[in-house]
Amino acid sequence: MSRVFIALQDNENARFIVEAISEDNPGAEVKHSPAMIRVEADDRLTIRRETVEEKLGRDWDTQELQVDMISIGGNVDEDDDSFTLYWNT
Amino acid sequence: MNAKTSKRLNMKERYRIMTRDLGWEPSYQRYEDIFPQESFEGIKIVDWDQWEDPFRLTMDNYWKFQAEKERKLYAIFDAVSQNNGQMKISDPRYLNAVKLFITAVTPLEYNAYKGYARVGRQFGGVGARIACQMQSIDELRHTQTQIHAMSHYNKYFGGMHDFPHMFDRVWYLSVPKSFFEDASTAGPFEFLTAISFSFEYVLTNLLFLPFMSGAAYNGDMNTVTFGFSAQSDEARHMTLGLEIIKFILEQHEDNVPIVQQWLDKWLWRGYRLLSIVGMMMDYMLPNKVMSWAEAWTLYYEEAGGALFKELERYGIRPPKYADQTVIGKDHVSHQAWFIFYQYGHATAFNTWIPTAKEMDWLSEKYPDTFDRLYRPRFELLAEKAAKGERFYNNTLPQLCQVCQIPLAITEPDDDTLLSHRDTVHDGERYHFCSDGCRDIFHHEPEKYVQAWLPVHQILQGNCGGADMAKVIGDYYRIEMGEDNLDFEGSAEQRRWAAWKQAV
Numbered sequence: 001m002s003r004v005f006i007a008l009q010d011n012e013n014a015r016f017i018v019e020a021i022s023e024d025n026p027g028a029e030v031k032h033s034p035a036m037i038r039v040e041a042d043d044r045l046t047i048r049r050e051t052v053e054e055k056l057g058r059d060w061d062t063q064e065l066q067v068d069m070i071s072i073g074g075n076v077d078e079d080d081d082s083f084t085l086y087w088n089t
Numbered sequence: 090m091n092a093k094t095s096k097r098l099n100m101k102e103r104y105r106i107m108t109r110d111l112g113w114e115p116s117y118q119r120y121e122d123i124f125p126q127e128s129f130e131g132i133k134i135v136d137w138d139q140w141e142d143p144f145r146l147t148m149d150n151y152w153k154f155q156a157e158k159e160r161k162l163y164a165i166f167d168a169v170s171q172n173n174g175q176m177k178i179s180d181p182r183y184l185n186a187v188k189l190f191i192t193a194v195t196p197l198e199y200n201a202y203k204g205y206a207r208v209g210r211q212f213g214g215v216g217a218r219i220a221c222q223m224q225s226i227d228e229l230r231h232t233q234t235q236i237h238a239m240s241h242y243n244k245y246f247g248g249m250h251d252f253p254h255m256f257d258r259v260w261y262l263s264v265p266k267s268f269f270e271d272a273s274t275a276g277p278f279e280f281l282t283a284i285s286f287s288f289e290y291v292l293t294n295l296l297f298l299p300f301m302s303g304a305a306y307n308g309d310m311n312t313v314t315f316g317f318s319a320q321s322d323e324a325r326h327m328t329l330g331l332e333i334i335k336f337i338l339e340q341h342e343d344n345v346p347i348v349q350q351w352l353d354k355w356l357w358r359g360y361r362l363l364s365i366v367g368m369m370m371d372y373m374l375p376n377k378v379m380s381w382a383e384a385w386t387l388y389y390e391e392a393g394g395a396l397f398k399e400l401e402r403y404g405i406r407p408p409k410y411a412d413q414t415v416i417g418k419d420h421v422s423h424q425a426w427f428i429f430y431q432y433g434h435a436t437a438f439n440t441w442i443p444t445a446k447e448m449d450w451l452s453e454k455y456p457d458t459f460d461r462l463y464r465p466r467f468e469l470l471a472e473k474a475a476k477g478e479r480f481y482n483n484t485l486p487q488l489c490q491v492c493q494i495p496l497a498i499t500e501p502d503d504d505t506l507l508s509h510r511d512t513v514h515d516g517e518r519y520h521f522c523s524d525g526c527r528d529i530f531h532h533e534p535e536k537y538v539q540a541w542l543p544v545h546q547i548l549q550g551n552c553g554g555a556d557m558a559k560v561i562g563d564y565y566r567i568e569m570g571e572d573n574l575d576f577e578g579s580a581e582q583r584r585w586a587a588w589k590q591a592v
Contacts, residue, residue, distance in 0.1 A: 002394075002395030002398055002399070003391065003392075003395055004395075005392070007298060009317050009321075033302050033378060033379075034302045034303075034305040034306040034378060035301070035302055035305035035306075035313055035317070036298065036301075036302050036305075036317075062100075063100075063144075063146065063150055063154065064154070066144075066146075066154050066321055066324070066325065067154055067157055067158055067161075067321060068321070069321050069324045070297070070298065070317055070320040070321060070323075070324065071293075071294050071297070071298060071320060071323065071324055071327065072324050072327060072328070073392045073395065073396070074395075075143070075331065075399075076143035076144065076328050077143055078100070078143055078144060078145060079099070079100050079101060079145075080099050080100050087395055087398075087399050088399055088402070089395075089398050089399060
């Protein structure tokens with residue numbers, strides 16, 4: 001087992017993205033530090049477009065994540081509907 | 090998938106058409122003549138089509154998202170300058186970390202821009218070429234935004250006025266400069282392993298995350314904003330770093346030992362380079378976020394541990410001497426600050442003894458080392474400074490032939506003994522700080538015998554003369570009493586007090 005993580009800027013978009021992540025990934029752990037929010041999980045973490053759109057109340061392109069993202073740990077798999085981080089271990 | 094997204098091409102299809110489809114098979118020139126650097130390092134690429142870019146970013150979307158990042162960033166810069174942002178920082182000592190950043194890191198961004206433009210040209214695979222092109226443009230953006238961010242502080246504080254000139258000449262800036270030039274003068278695959286993987290994927294979090302969070306915590310809105318804006322590009326660069334390593338390893342088994350040697354080399358070089366960041370975090374941030382040792386545990390041991398476990402399947406083991414970095418995490422920041430403190434007359438920033446409260450924080454964060462080894466040293470230096478005998482070292486240090494750091498770092502198994510290795514090559518004796526740096530030399534001695542070592546150059550008379558005041562003032566362009574020396578009694582301290590009184 002390994003930890004994957006994503007770090008986001010602590011801003012208006014990220015608050016809702018983190019809410020969506022927590023809803024879709026029950027084991028995810030959210031850590032706050034100055035100006036930054038880090039979300040960690042065992043082996044896999046998925047951000048689903050539909051959930052983020054529901055939280056934001058507007059359309060959201062998964063590639064928009066690039067504007068708020070600070071760092072990631074893990075392999076990336078991205079398509080129109082989701083953004084996933086994972087380790088193969 | 091809902092109706093909205095199905096109206097247009099999906100992400101994978103768009104990426105195929107706007108990236109892969111831009112390549113072609115050469116018909117009247119030989120492949121080796123078009124990509125002459127692709128094979129000389131010994132790396133074997135069987136099929137470039139196996140290259141996966143998980144972000145599937147196409148040029149049109151790239152411009153769209155980058156433009157949005159820039160708009161947000163420059164709105165903040167305007168707000169900071171219109172609201173006297175320079176007065177909002179926690180403590181004027183903090184700005185010294187920014188001075189170190191613009192002289193040591195910003196020029197690396199510029200070198201990265203040049204490096205990716207160069208190596209991108211050298212790959213036969215169109216996916217790799219486009220990823221390098223985007224990264225090259227990103228790095229130029231980082232250079233420009235950092236200069237814009239800090240130009241505001243440059244109006245009020247010293248030490249930032251001549252950073253490209255200093256980068257090419259000042260003794261401690263030869264550490265980052267030689268690091269990057271080592272990568273830039275390597276072949277294209279080693280460059281990507283060094284910068285995209287070892288630096289961006291494994292180590293860049295240690296620079297940007299704790300430090301930028303620290304900037305936010307110290308009221309420096311410009312730095313945290315450009316830092317996070319740059320870091321949003323880094324997340325893409327990190328993914329490129331991981332993909333390139335997996336791609337090279339999957340292409341041919343003969344690539345494994347070559348990549349392993351590069352990983353050993355670049356983790357060690359990066360670790361030595363980041364001593365400066367450790368010192369910034371532990372000593373230069375008045376409001377502290379986390380210690381260097383904590384950051385190393387989180388971002389190297391934990392995140393890097395997961396990564397190297399992932400790479401085990403390819404026959405890759407964790408980098409050689411990784412265990413020494415774990416021992417070193419309790420020492421490097423203290424030893425680095427002591428080097429800068431004693432040569433504080435030759436730095437483009439101020440140095441100081443930590444306050445009593447800061448020393449207590451260091452004791453708490455470094456229970457095994459600070460009170461035993463470093464507190465007594467700083468207390469003695471403080472005592473001398475109080476008597477008007479502030480210690481400046483007027484002898485020139487022995488430098489490591491590879492990392493160019495003064496030989497002032499201790500042995501991994503004896504923290505009271507300085508680490509020193511040497512070797513004879515072609516009748517000349519060369520000196521190193523560690524087994525890691527000596528190994529790197531032994532692998533390519535012809536490269537490292539050419540190193541431009543600041544101390545050797547001063548002694549040979551190539552840096553403005555035999556008088557240190559000339560070297561510092563004329564050759565480095567550090568203005569004596571204005572940019573350098575102890576923070577206590579500095580021009581910076583006087584100005585800050587005057588501004589605060591005026592408010």
